Amino acid sequence: MGAIPITPAKQKEVGFMRYINRDILAKMIYRNKKIPKTLAEEIVKYIFDEFQKTLVEDGEIDIAKFGKFYCKDRSPRKGVNPNTGEEIFIGKRLTPKFKASSALTNAINHK
Incomplete structure (x- = not known):
């Protein structure tokens, strides 16, 4: 439907x-x-x-016809403090992500 x-x-x-x-x-x-x-x-x-x-x-949530929530590893990297311009180290971490289902994408695009 x-x-x-x-x-x-x-x-x-x-x-x-x-x-x-x-x-x-x-x-x-x-x-x-x-x-x-x-x-x-x-x-x-x-x-x-x-x-x-x-x-x-470290699980994942998959909701049919909506999308999937999951966590992704982010590698450590160098960053810049926007207030001071000082270079900083950002450690390894997990970041929450969302991937829309094709049903949701099609609904948004009125297909």
Whole structure:
């Protein structure tokens, strides 16, 4: 089942937002599923806590038709302190990454 493009008129009708944060997500769940607001907030907190825990444990999160969150090794390198211009050493570290699924990419491009 493909995504349906949202027209500007529909965006205005449903109160389309350009971003979603935890609070907005909890409010959307609360309003649409008619559950207590505190329960919706707990659900959102639980989901993101589990995402973080999975990534910290060097895991990966794969959400069908949305995308994959994973961690990637970054090699140590030299950098420059933008305030002082001083050269600094940045050690090896893991960086969180996201790769969109083809379904999400196609939906964004209205295919």
